[in-house]
Amino acid sequence: MTLMDQVLKRLPHDASPEQIITTIVRSLASLLLLGLILLRQLYGSVAAGLVSVLLLALGVYWVHFNGVGVLGWNGHWLRNSDEIIRSLSSDPQQKGTLRVVCISDTHGKHRNIKNIPDGDVLLHCGDFTNRGTHNEIRDFNDWLGALPHRHKVVIAGNHDLCMDAAEYDLHWDKEFRHKEYNDPSVSRALLSNCTYLENRSVVIDGIKIYGSPMTPPIPGRIAAFNVARGFADQQHWAKIPADVDVLVTHGPPHGILDKTVTGLHVGSETLLKETMSRIYFSRV
16 A cells, blocks of 8 residues: 555545645655755755755746646635636527536535526536535435426435445445444435436436446545446446437546546546547538
C-alpha cells in the first residue's frame, strides 16, 4: 500500500474535496519543512534558500498552467452552482421536443441549489447523499417531490452507501462509520418521487434511458457500487442495451470530466470504448 493509499484510508468516508486537499497539503507541507530543515543542517542556509525558491517557482508554474488551487483544482464552481444554473438556457421549449435537465453529485446539498431549469425529465447522476443514510435519502426524496418536472430519473453513486446492500452490510459500522444500521432492503422504497435505475432502463415518451451507478474503485477507499477495472468492467458495460438513447452513469468515461481533486483521470476506459463505438455522426 502506497503512502497516498494510507492517507486516503484514514480520511472519513464523507470527507469533502476541501478536507482531502487540506489533509494532503498539510502532509506535504510537513514533509517539505522537514526536508528544508535537514537540508539547511547539512548544506547551509544558501542551499536551503535556493531549493525554497525553486519549489515556489514550480508551484507558480503549476497554478499558471492548471488553474487556481491545489493540483489545478478550482473549488469556485462548488460554491457558485446558482450562478452556473442561471447561465443555462431558459428559452421557451419548442413543441414536440423533450427537454432533459441533468444534475449530479449534490452530496446532500440539494436544497442549496436554486433555479433549476424546468423540463420534462430531470436526471440525477448519483451521489445525492454524502454519507449514504436513510435520513439523507428521505430529505432528497422530499425535495424531488417539490420539483415541477414530469419525470425524475435517479441513479446512485459511490457515496450513496446504503443503496448498495453487498458493500453496506460488510462495512457499515467500521469503514462507513455509521452509528446505526440503515437497512439497504428499504433504501430504494424511500425514493418514491422518482424512477430509480440500477443497471436497468426506462422508456419515457419513446426515449429509452439506461442508468448504472457503477464506478471504478478508488485506491485505499471502500465505497458503494465499485466495479474492478479489466474483465469485470468489460462484462458490466457490455450489458448496455443496443437500443438505448440516453446513458446515465455515475462514473464517467476515461478522459471526459473524470479529473479528480488530485489531478488524476479515473474514468473507465471500457466505458469510453463502449460509448464511442455506439455514437454515429451524420450530416444534416
